[in-house]
Amino acid sequence: xxxxxxxxxxxxxxxxxxxxxxxxxxxxxxxxxxxxxxxxxxxxxxxxxxxxxxxxxxxxxxxxxxxxxxxxxxxxxxxxxxxxxxx
Numbered sequence: 001x002x003x004x005x006x007x008x009x010x011x012x013x014x015x016x017x018x019x020x021x022x023x024x025x026x027x028x029x030x031x032x033x034x035x036x037x038x039x040x041x042x043x044x045x046x047x048x049x050x051x052x053x054x055x056x057x058x059x060x061x062x063x064x065x066x067x068x069x070x071x072x073x074x075x076x077x078x079x080x081x082x083x084x085x086x087x
Contacts, residue, residue: 024060029082031055038068039076048075054087 001016031051038048042065049070051057057077059068065076 026058026060027084029057029059029066029084030086031057031077031081032083032087033081036077036081038070040073042076044076048073051077057082 002013003016003019005012005014031053034053036051036055038051040046040048042062057066057068059066059077059082061079062076064079066079066082068075068077
């Protein structure tokens with residue numbers, strides 16, 4: 001049993017037994033800095049808004065970025081500035 005994926009722009013296959021089709025569960029995080037930029041995409045220079053220290057967010061960590069919902073749309077914040085601990 002194989003799962004077809006796209007890797008480096010090309011079709012590839014990986015063993016299905018090493019994949020998980022369940023999406024990761026969102027975690028609860030708190031902003032650890034006085035002002036945290038909210039972006040529409042990873043590494044974007046566009047600013048959707050700012051979150052202040054102690055703001056609680058729910059999101060899915062994707063490496064250096066955490067995907068959240070901000071004003072009803074998908075947005076990203078830098079993972080290094082949030083924590084599961086309250087500030």
